[in-house]
Amino acid sequence: MKTIRTSRSSMAMAGLAVVGALTMSACNDDAASSDTAKTPPATQAPATSSAAPGTPAGSITAAAPSAGANGGATGAATGGSTGGAPAQSGPTAAPGTTLKIGAAATVPFSSGSTKGTVSLAVTSIDKGDPADLAPLKLGDKAAGMVPYYVRFKVTNAGGTDLSFASLTQVKGTLPDGSEASEVMLIGTFDKCPHPSFPKGFTNGQSVTSCVLALAPQATKVTGAEYWGEPYTLGKGVNWK
Incomplete structure (x- = not known):
């Protein structure tokens, strides 16, 4: 027991x-379990989106109805006003220069590794109709906005062949000098052709182009600025 x-x-x-x-x-x-509950889970910082270097604030990218291989129609080069004689470049316009619409300025030009000299003139700023924007499908970005077509002429005034390059650094400005919203077109938009320089764009050859700017209905686009290298936004060449 x-x-x-x-x-x-x-x-x-x-x-x-x-x-x-x-x-x-x-x-x-x-x-x-208690320690795990008291320890906050690791958080991931939100992704930060930024515009591509050199892109102006307020730019909107839009796909035009018919996309071209070079981002726009490629027009034929036309002879300069000199009738085929070499175009003579004047003094390079200083940053902050202001010209009347229609007047030309000599400016340095660069596109990638291609560098040269061009004569640039903003020839007109035409008001459009808000209905023009429908094909671009901008949605709320175009609400209350009116399109303006900033048209300009580029003439090769240097000795470099600028074939297939493109000058797009022209921006509309509002009466107070601030930037208008810009629509960066991908493809062909008939109301605002923006061709690349065609083949054979040598000294004396010219091409006309356009950029699309938007302004609220309460104001309007009254000027333009070229801000390509070596200029910068706010310190470029202006037309009013």
Whole structure:
């Protein structure tokens, strides 16, 4: 009988040891769960979107109804007003120069590794109709906005062949000098052709182009600025 009592006592003690171990394990698990709950999950910083370097603030990119391989129609080069004689470049326009619409300025030109000199003239700023924007599917970005077509002429005034390059750094401006919203067109938009320079764009050759600017109905686009290298926005060549 004594032997039996001893075995039962040992079994009871072993049972208590097991219960104690389970209790300790449960407490440790609870503590671990509590610590996990108190530790905030790692957060990922939101992605920051930024415009491509050199892109003006307020620019909107739109796909025109018929996309061209070079981002626009490629027009034929036309001879300069000199009747084929070499175009003579004048002094380079200083940053901040302001000209009347129709007047030409000599400016440095660069497109990738291609560098040269061009004569640039903003020839007109034409007001359009808000309905013109429907094919561009701008949605809310065009709400309450009126399109303006800033038209300009580029003449190669240097000795570099500028074939297939493109001058797009012309931006509309509002009466207070601030930037108008710009629509960067991808494809062909008949109301505002923006061709690349055609093949054979050598000295004396000219091409006409256009940029699309938007202004709220309460104001209008009254001027333009060329801000291509080496100029910068706000310190370029202006037309009013």
